[in-house]
Amino acid sequence: MVKKNIFDAPFVKEMREATANMYRLGWDERNGGNISYMLGEEEVGEYLDLSEVIRTIPTGFDVTPLIGKIFIVTGTGKYFKNVDKDPETNLGIVRIAKDGTTAELLWGYKDGGKFTSEFPAHMMSHMARLSVDPTHRIVMHSHPTYTIAMNTVCSTDEKEFTHKLWQSNTEAVVVFPDGVGVLPCMVCGTNEIGIATAEKMKHFRLVVWTNHGIYGTGRTMDEAFGLIETVEKTAQIYMLSLGHIVNVIPDQIISDLAKLWNLTPLEGILKV
Numbered sequence: 061m062v063k064k065n066i067f068d069a070p071f072v073k074e075m076r077e078a079t080a081n082m083y084r085l086g087w088d089e090r091n092g093g094n095i096s097y098m099l100g101e102e103e104v105g106e107y108l109d110l111s112e113v114i115r116t117i118p119t120g121f122d123v124t125p126l127i128g129k130i131f132i133v134t135g136t137g138k139y140f141k142n143v144d145k146d147p148e149t150n151l152g153i154v155r156i157a158k159d160g161t162t163a164e165l166l167w168g169y170k171d172g173g174k175f176t177s178e179f180p181a182h183m184m185s186h187m188a189r190l191s192v193d194p195t196h197r198i199v200m201h202s203h204p205t206y207t208i209a210m211n212t213v214c215s216t217d218e219k220e221f222t223h224k225l226w227q228s229n230t231e232a233v234v235v236f237p238d239g240v241g242v243l244p245c246m247v248c249g250t251n252e253i254g255i256a257t258a259e260k261m262k263h264f265r266l267v268v269w270t271n272h273g274i275y276g277t278g279r280t281m282d283e284a285f286g287l288i289e290t291v292e293k294t295a296q297i298y299m300l301s302l303g304h305i306v307n308v309i310p311d312q313i314i315s316d317l318a319k320l321w322n323l324t325p326l327e328g329i330l331k332v
């Protein structure tokens with residue numbers, strides 16, 4: 061069967077659009093940020109011969125639960141700014157090989173590159189999210205300015221952090237009633253931060269890396285993007301009003317907002 065042009069694939073378009081938007085929003089300076097998107101074998105098979113492996117790349121950790129799964133992933137050291145103009149160099153499509161510790165490159169990383177340095181956090185987060193939501197597909201990492209700024213003035217207590225967001229913008233509890241997980245400042249790019257992130261991902265779709273950035277997850281690019289976007293917008297409101305706070309959204313209103321949308325807010329935050 062003749063294969064379709066990979067540059068027309070919706071998943072390549074989505075990666076180009078998401079990275080371009082994130083760059084222009086000022087969230088992903090230089091090589092900051094990374095995205096991985098789990099793809100179905102059939103959808104990729106329309107564009108690529110799945111028996112043709114360009115080369116293999118060691119993962120450096122065990123990904124056994126994801127054997128056979130295919131991901132489109134941003135490349136290490138690559139700039140979000142450049143993905144749209146050269147997706148084949150800045151993105152790659154990899155399949156987790158049968159040994160569970162190798163990735164098979166099916167397309168991309170044209171200059172000999174490889175996947176993001178945050179591959180452990182991404183793969184471990186996919187495993188954690190899939191265990192609670194079989195329709196999960198996207199892990200998105202970003203460095204949005206106001207979210208990181210909030211870390212310098214807020215405690216790393218995730219319930220306190222979530223409460224401050226919910227109190228600042230009525231959309232917050234509606235978009236993330238399950239709250240935001242927060243990790244303390246850690247060395248990034250390691251298996252350790254991957255394990256810690258995945259542990260949080262069993263309970264949260266959003267995880268903040270203190271003084272570094274945020275992870276958002278979802279079934280679609282829009283969902284993952286929209287979660288980060290709403291946290292960042294809310295963090296901006298919080299930071300702009302610091303030192304001048306007269307009104308915050310009362311717990312009763314936050315609770316009523318959640319009720320209106322049939323949502324259950326994370327427990328232990330609201331005093332109602």
Ligand code: 2HA
Pocket residue numbers: 091092093094136137176177178201248249
């Ligand atoms: O890839 O965002 O966390 C650059 C980063 C590292």
Ligand code: ZN
Pocket residue numbers: 092093201202203248272273
């Ligand atoms: Zn980062």
